[in-house]
Amino acid sequence: IASELYLANAVLIKKLMGLGIMTSVNQILDRETVELIALDLGIELKDEVITDLTRYDEMEIIDDPKDLVKRSPIITIMGHVDHGKTTLLDSIRKSRVAPGEAGGITQHIGAYQVEHQGEKITFIDTPGHAAFTEMRARGAKVTDIVILVVAADDGVKPQTIEALQHAKASGVPIIVAINKIDKPQANPDNVMSELSAHDLSPEKWGGKTPYVEVSALKKIGIDDLLDVILLLAEMEDLKANPKRPARGTVIEASLDKGRGPVATVIVENGTLKIGDIIVIGNTFGRIRTMNDDLKRRFTEALPGTPVEITGLDEVPHAGDIFMVFTDEKVARQTSQARSAKERENISKQQKATSLESMFGAQDDGQKVLNIVLKGDVQGSIEALKGMLDKIDIEGFHVNIVRSGVGAISETDVQLASASKAIVMGFNVRPTAAVKSLADSVGVEIRLYNVVYRITEDIEKALKGMLEPVF
Ligand code: GDP
Secondary structure, eight states: OOTTTOHHHHHHHHHHHHTTTOOTTTOOOHHHHHHHHHHHHHHOOOOOOOOOOOGGOOOOOOOOGGEEEEEEEEOEEEEEETHHHHHHHHHHHHOOOOOOOGOOOOOOOSSSEEETEEEEEEEEESSHHHHHHHHHHTTTOOOSSEEEEEEETTTEEEEEHHHHHHHHHHTEEEEEEEEEESEEEEEEEHHHHHHHTTTTOOOGGGGGBOOOBTTTTTSSSSHHHHHHHHHHOOOHHHOOTTTBOOOEEEEEEEEETTTTEEEEEEEEEEETTTOOOOETTEEEEEEEEETTTTTTTTEEETTOOOEEEEEEESOOOOOOOOESHHHHHHHHHHHHHHHHHHHHHHHHHHHHHHHHHHHHHHOOOOEEEEEEEEEEEEEHHHHHHEEEEEEEEOOOOHHHHHHHHEEEEEHHHHHHHHHTEEEEESSSBBBBHHHHHHHHOOOOOEESHHHHHHHHHHHHTTTOOOOOOO
16 A cells, blocks of 8 residues: 555554554555545545456445345354364254254265254354365455364364464454363363463453353254354344345365266355356356255255355366356356466466476475376365475475366466476376376376375385386
């Protein structure tokens, strides 16, 4: 903002101080503050009006207030490993599935919805903050409320703090679920005092953060937790317009053998219908089927609803925004223009990457193994990235040039060729055309279906012992 206004940073900071606002150089200012400065300088602010459809995901939708109705809250559960996130997600889901409903068989699609006191609540079913952070990095802000799970017998741990920092950075309200209160060593007061030091003072101590004591395993306190969620959602006043064409975010996506590309999306505004034409990230689709985690089929999905959709041309990324288009031709052109733009960005990025790795090699004498990583689901990619980061062999360094969900594509091979990388596929394969391109440009493609084989191979490769594949 300082540079836009031709002001020195220090001058802007001083001006803000004069307005009673303490800031640092790299702080993000909210609109109100910027308006204050503009007023002070006698400058008129204008909103940028985006008309370029390829930037549909940056367009803001403004609804007529009279069309807005209440929508269900979208919840993410975060917390330290083993503190009970998965168990809590399971108990909430099970406690709400009526016996006999769809045989009671649930399927993991990445999100589910439950009903409590006649109201719906949506849970994102990928615990941990990896998914949350990844989505935030892509600009998606799906979560309305974060539940921070802390085990009463273990207290605040490093990932608890990371999780609460992520939640705070995105400005999402937090409910603390003190879990495992069934354990004899449980000490909820300890959790409360530890978290108070992180600005999460409990309501019962005069603070602002709601705390609920639960046992995910013994299903104690689940109803209380859902009550508190509804209460907080009420205060957040979440609204959407069901009458408009839908828009929302991809939670998970993968390639299904029978159904082709499938994606779980949460509809954030509007109503998504069978037959709708959508642009979803860099790809295009016409909604063929919609179902939930109980395999119930839908013809319409209202705001706040998570649905698994089919009918897409390609597998999108988690965090991609989708939007319904009225004109099929325009939608196709938009998705094509977006993927052309991405290819362009990748070629810019690959120059940067290979330079970077060269510098890396010179700077600290380290050798770099560049990898393009493709997998069938976001979860396995995240897990692999985590494992690859941990590989520690002196003088070597693993650099993931690109990673993503879906079959190995020509772009992957081109990128690998430019950055002298090998392509690793986890539960995915290249088509014959891609394979022959790889052969012609001398890019190695390695396919895996067991996680540890990848790290094993990389360690071998780093030690220069890797046998070539035929
Ligand atoms: P996550 O890593 O946070 O997803 O944790 P999990 O849900 O996998 O739970 C880790 C372990 O804690 C498992 O062995 C669970 O059975 C156990 N656990 C989870 N919730 C409770 C609880 O409320 N009480 C007790 N006693 N154990 C729990």
